[in-house]
Amino acid sequence: MQPGAPQGPQSGYPAPPQGYPGVMHxxxxxxxxxxxxxxxxxRIVVAGLTKQFKRVRAVDxxxxxxxxxxxxxxxxxxxxxxxxxxxxxxxxxxxxAGVATIGGRHYSDLGAPLRTVGAALExxxxxxxxxxxxxxxxxxxxxxxPEYRVDQVLQLVGMMPAANRKVxxxxxxxxxxxxxxxxxxxxxxxxxxxxxxxxxDPEGIRWMRGFLRGLAAQGRTILVSSHLxxxxxxxxxxxxxxxxxxxxxxxxVADLIAEAKQSVRVNTGSVDALxxxxxxxxxxxxxSATELYIDNMNSKDVGKLAHQAGxxxxxxxxxxxxxxxxxLQYTRGGAGIR
Amino acid sequence: MTGxxxxxxxxxxxxxxxxxxxxxxxxxxxxxxxxxxxxxxEALDNDFNNQSLNQLAAGIxxxxxxxxxxxSAILGTLLITNEFHHQTATSxxxxxxxxxxxxxxxxxxxxxxxxxxxxxxxxxxxPVGAAILSSLDSESALGExxxxxxxxxxxxxxxxxxxLGLGIGTLLQNQVGAxxxxxxxxxxxxxxxxxxxxxxEAWDWDWLGGVYYYLPYGATQVMTSADKIADNAxxxxxxxxxxxxxxxxxxxxxxxxTAKRDIT
Numbered sequence: 001m002q003p004g005a006p007q008g009p010q011s012g013y014p015a016p017p018q019g020y021p022g023v024m025h026x027x028x029x030x031x032x033x034x035x036x037x038x039x040x041x042x043r044i045v046v047a048g049l050t051k052q053f054k055r056v057r058a059v060d061x062x063x064x065x066x067x068x069x070x071x072x073x074x075x076x077x078x079x080x081x082x083x084x085x086x087x088x089x090x091x092x093x094x095x096x097a098g099v100a101t102i103g104g105r106h107y108s109d110l111g112a113p114l115r116t117v118g119a120a121l122e123x124x125x126x127x128x129x130x131x132x133x134x135x136x137x138x139x140x141x142x143x144x145x146p147e148y149r150v151d152q153v154l155q156l157v158g159m160m161p162a163a164n165r166k167v168x169x170x171x172x173x174x175x176x177x178x179x180x181x182x183x184x185x186x187x188x189x190x191x192x193x194x195x196x197x198x199x200x201d202p203e204g205i206r207w208m209r210g211f212l213r214g215l216a217a218q219g220r221t222i223l224v225s226s227h228l229x230x231x232x233x234x235x236x237x238x239x240x241x242x243x244x245x246x247x248x249x250x251x252x253v254a255d256l257i258a259e260a261k262q263s264v265r266v267n268t269g270s271v272d273a274l275x276x277x278x279x280x281x282x283x284x285x286x287x288s289a290t291e292l293y294i295d296n297m298n299s300k301d302v303g304k305l306a307h308q309a310g311x312x313x314x315x316x317x318x319x320x321x322x323x324x325x326x327x328l329q330y331t332r333g334g335a336g337i338r
Numbered sequence: 339m340t341g342x343x344x345x346x347x348x349x350x351x352x353x354x355x356x357x358x359x360x361x362x363x364x365x366x367x368x369x370x371x372x373x374x375x376x377x378x379x380e381a382l383d384n385d386f387n388n389q390s391l392n393q394l395a396a397g398i399x400x401x402x403x404x405x406x407x408x409x410s411a412i413l414g415t416l417l418i419t420n421e422f423h424h425q426t427a428t429s430x431x432x433x434x435x436x437x438x439x440x441x442x443x444x445x446x447x448x449x450x451x452x453x454x455x456x457x458x459x460x461x462x463x464x465p466v467g468a469a470i471l472s473s474l475d476s477e478s479a480l481g482e483x484x485x486x487x488x489x490x491x492x493x494x495x496x497x498x499x500x501x502l503g504l505g506i507g508t509l510l511q512n513q514v515g516a517x518x519x520x521x522x523x524x525x526x527x528x529x530x531x532x533x534x535x536x537x538x539e540a541w542d543w544d545w546l547g548g549v550y551y552y553l554p555y556g557a558t559q560v561m562t563s564a565d566k567i568a569d570n571a572x573x574x575x576x577x578x579x580x581x582x583x584x585x586x587x588x589x590x591x592x593x594x595x596t597a598k599r600d601i602t
Contacts, residue, residue, distance in 0.1 A: 091435050092428060093600035108435035119432055125425035127353065134352040135429075142345035142433040142440075182429060 034065055039104035042068030042189045042221040044089065048098035051084050051245075058084040060245040061098070066223050066238070068189075071216045073236035073253065074225040077331050081245035082225040083121070086192050090119055102190055114143040118183030119192040120176075128168035132159055132178045135167065136185060145186055153181040157211070172199035176208065191215065193224045197231055209235055229327035233257065243331040260326050264294040264302050267315035277309040278302075290314070342434060342443035346417070350451065355416060360458070363409050367402035367459050374398045375470045382474050389565075395479035396488035396564035398467035402459035403492055407499035407558060408524050410452035412517055414503030417444050418592070419513035427601050441508070441593040448500035456496030460489060484564040491578060492562045498585040502554060505588020508595050527553050544570045557581045 036045040044066035051059040059081040066072045076082050087093045089100040091108035102110070102117050110116050126135055136150040154163050157177040162170065170178065176196055183191055196212070197205045212235045216222055226232050229239070233253055241249040249256070267290050268274055274292065278284065283295040294302055299318050306313050350356050378394050418441075421427040434440050468478040479485050503520060510516040531550030538547025548570030550556040560567050560577030572580070 087600075087602065090432060092431060093602060094598075110435070113435055114433055121428055122425065125428045127349075127420065127424040127426055129353045131352070134348065135426075138345050138348045138352070139429055139433050141341050141348055142430065144341040 036099045036101045037104050041103045044102050046100045049100050050097040052096040058245050062247055064240045064250055066221055068221050069219045070238055071222040071236045072238045073232035074223055074240050075229055076242040078227050080242050083194055086194050114186035116188055117190045118188040120179035120183040120196060121194045126167040129166055131164050131166055133163040139185055149185055153184045157181045173204040190221045195225055230323050241330045248330040260320050260323050263319050264299045265317050265319050266292045266313055268313045270311050274311050277305050346443045346447040359409050363406060366405045370401040371466050374401050379474055382476060391479050392482050392484050392564035396485050399463050399489050400492040400562050401463040406455055406459050407495055410455050410496045410499040411503030411520055413451055414448040414500035415507035415516045415520055417448050418504055418507035419516050422511045423513040431601055437597045438593045441596050445501055445589055448504050449497040452496040452500030453493050456493040488562050488564045495558045495562055498581050501585040502588045505592045508592035527555060531556055554584050
């Protein structure tokens, strides 16, 4: 673990927003006090949200905001409470405490919910003996959306060729696409996507990333959950990291990437000469007879130094610490089976 | 609401359950007509076996009811348990977060579908039944008010049983569990009723034997008979009120449970 890495709530990092006035833990003053009922179209507000299942506190006093037109990654290990949070946002499960609103309203109070919010939760929630097209037709009827939207969204996700086949013949990737089509049926401003890349092959993942970027470019508010940070860094602006149902880190994804420490890898026949040239100002790890890792100096300076000392370098490259490592530091101990 | 009704209607016709059950019902109807024909022939030979012609005629014109209302109930059960079995409840309640509206739409469609099953049995039973009666040199009794009442209330029975099935489906959620429970309870109640009837006679406790007529299928029989079915049974309208009461309780609990339940 790198020095200064967050070890818990006592670390030097800003504490995640805690508590919502009047709900559960009074705690320290919240860093943002947005009125969850302020009618800002496309804004998602989660405030002091808590869900106690019989024995498990799946979501514990969680607060965050997604501003209109931004793409937020909702990250956490499996079992951290992501799906439970999304289901509370969608009025599918009741809340134990706190509020979750979209555009200042509870989902169940939205007049035309599918035209306001589109959600893709699990890729398995289709009747296997029904065709993809009929699945969409049924929802169109229920939400009073004109049926021509069915073919439009099928086209959009590239599912036209398989539209009349039964869902049971679909691959995981096709089910994910059908899920996306379902979410887009009402052409909503807000999209909630639960692990849309789950179970996809690399090509499917690439397609999904591109598709999400396209949706984001249209100015939609997107909250996309994932248990892999690297999965969403190319797509999202902000991140909310949770573990054990609690917020662990919120902020710009760029800041998170910056936290991933950089070092310079050097391969040279004259390791000793280079070490001498570097002096004491840097931290060096020697990993083999010819290889060094140099911290707190960039590759350009290392190259200049070597050149001045007349040392021939076989390799000079910048190495990023694994982004997942940063993610793990926030979520450590918050994984899995509870 | 029209959109919701159309949605529920589409849910039924986009899978094959409805017509496989319809085919099964047709097979059972043929068997029921055969059996009822034999019963009527035997009764006519034996001085009506203490039954009126109206009663015998109503019996043959409501052929298929015994299994038909069970099929109707199973369809009602599937309408709700399908949503949980295939996890389509999520998308259903996302499209319509006011869940009671969904349940009401399901109830309406289930009743409609049940009545349709009943109608199908009726349009076959009437000409076939009339032909059987005329072949036995008997009147058709189709002009009799009591017979027509029994035929119409038979359609109501198909509708209400769909509601009962839907209620059990919301209660149990598990598809296989709900269907099995429905079938076991349906036939189990007949057995219990028969035992109570026998005990009531043995001990001379009239009310005990009458208990059967207050159970859902007993009340259905009371409602769809041309004559009073037994001394210790309620009148036809009492049976109808009971059947409607069972249906209302099932519908109420179905709505209430569905509205408050977490959809995970």
